[in-house]
Each structure stands twice: as C-alpha cells, then as structure tokens.
Amino acid sequence: MKYMMKYSKYILCFAILLTAFYSEIKPVSANQENLQDIVPEMLGYNTPAPFEITVSAVSKESYGWYAFDNKTTSGWYVEGRPQPEGGHFLKINLGAVKKIDAISLKSFYIHSNKTGASIKNWKLYGSNDDQNWELLSSDINPPDDAKNTYQIKTENAYSFYRINILDSYHSWAPLTTIGIGEMELLGEVTSPEPEPEPEPEPTGDHTLLVIKMISGLEKEFDLTSTEVDTFIDWYNNRADGRGKETYMFEKDMKGPFTARKDYVAFSKIQSFEVMEYSK
C-alpha cells in the first residue's frame, strides 16, 4: 500500500506534465511551411506511376510533363493555336484522392522580356471522375518569371486536378500562346503511420529440459535457451570434475511461496534431453 501511494504520486506528476506538454501543441492549420509538392519529379507523361498527365495541345516538343520535371528551363508550351472551349488545359491524375491547399505557378518564358510570360488568366478545377469538375481557384498571374503561390480554399479532395490557361501576355486573339514552366500542387504531407513492431519469432524461444534420474524419475523444466545453455555448461564442467555437485533451478511460483528451488545432483542424473518448442 505504501508503495502504491508512492507510485500514485509519480503517476499524477507524470500526468500533469503530459497535460502541460500537450496543451502547448495546438492543431496547425495549413500554412506554407508544412506544405509540400505532392507531385514527384515527372520523367514522362505517366512516369512515375500512378501519376498521369494529359494536355489539350503541345507545340515544339514542349510536353505537358515538362511542367512537373522540376526544371525551370523546360515547360509545357502551346504556340499560336485556336483556343478550345474553356482554354488550353493541363490535367494531372494523381492516382489517389489528395487534398491540395495551394498551387504554385511559374511562367514558361517565351521571350526574355515581360511580354513573353505565358500565364495570364488561369482556372484550377478538381474532379474525382474526370467528368464533373469543381472550380477551385482562378486568378491573374503577374507578368514576371517568379514562382507565384496561390491558396486553394476548398475542403474537398480530388484525384484529378486540371488547370486551364485562358490567356498569356504573348497572345494575339483569336490564337493563344500559353505555357507553364513549373507547377506544384501543394498539400500537407503527413508522416506515415509507424509500422507496428513485428511479433517476435516464437520458434526455439522456449526449451523443455527433461532430466532422467537414476531412480527412474523424470524432471521437466520449462527454460529459455540461455538457461539451458547454463545448465549444459554446468553439466559439462561437472563431468570434467569442476563445479558444484548440485545444480539449482528456480521455478516460477503460483501460490503463497516466495520462491521455489529445485536441486539436481550430478551423480543422480542418468541422462537429459533438450527440446525446443514454439509457444
């Protein structure tokens, strides 16, 4: 009872400390520090899997996936084409439903002056069936080559995201010239759940030692392999004339006893057998 009182105090102290510690940790709302690009460096339209990129058109081998290849010198580019309804688009299938909190856009520079910026009006959509699309955000990208980030205000998560570029700073209606140098879909990256510790392999963990005495009596001991090794060492030493005549086994006790010891005399042992088993 005395010990219980003592430990209760420690448990109470620990609980208070734990409460104090956790009350300091507040849920963090999405901000740019813990947002990461959920699209990896793309090496092709569908490499790596399961990501898949499609575009409305391409000019001069400036492929759609160049907007996700992590290189600002390359980009998706459409030059002087008629504009389809809703504008030229770049679409990515993430292969899994993921919420995004922001996007970043970097213009693909057509010319080295500011009239060559390839993104002006844009609209971002999300979908889970590639048919029904929710408008998530739209804005005007400034005519510069900086990476601009835009917050997305939606609680919905999608597997398809599509950006339509409606205009650039380098278009002559009715033809449009548009492109994206780099684009990021930014979402909160949660660390994966830790893998549960594997169950220890039970094989060979426990060993049954059966000692046959000269009297015909058999004694069985449920031991760990280390305890069996200790016994065998004693037995071999004793056979060489070293060590004590008796070996003591400690047994787990049920009942009012504080300990139970079993003594086996070397000279009374006829043979013994060791059997490993799984629990």
Ligand SMILES: [Ca+2]
């Ligand atoms: Ca690029």
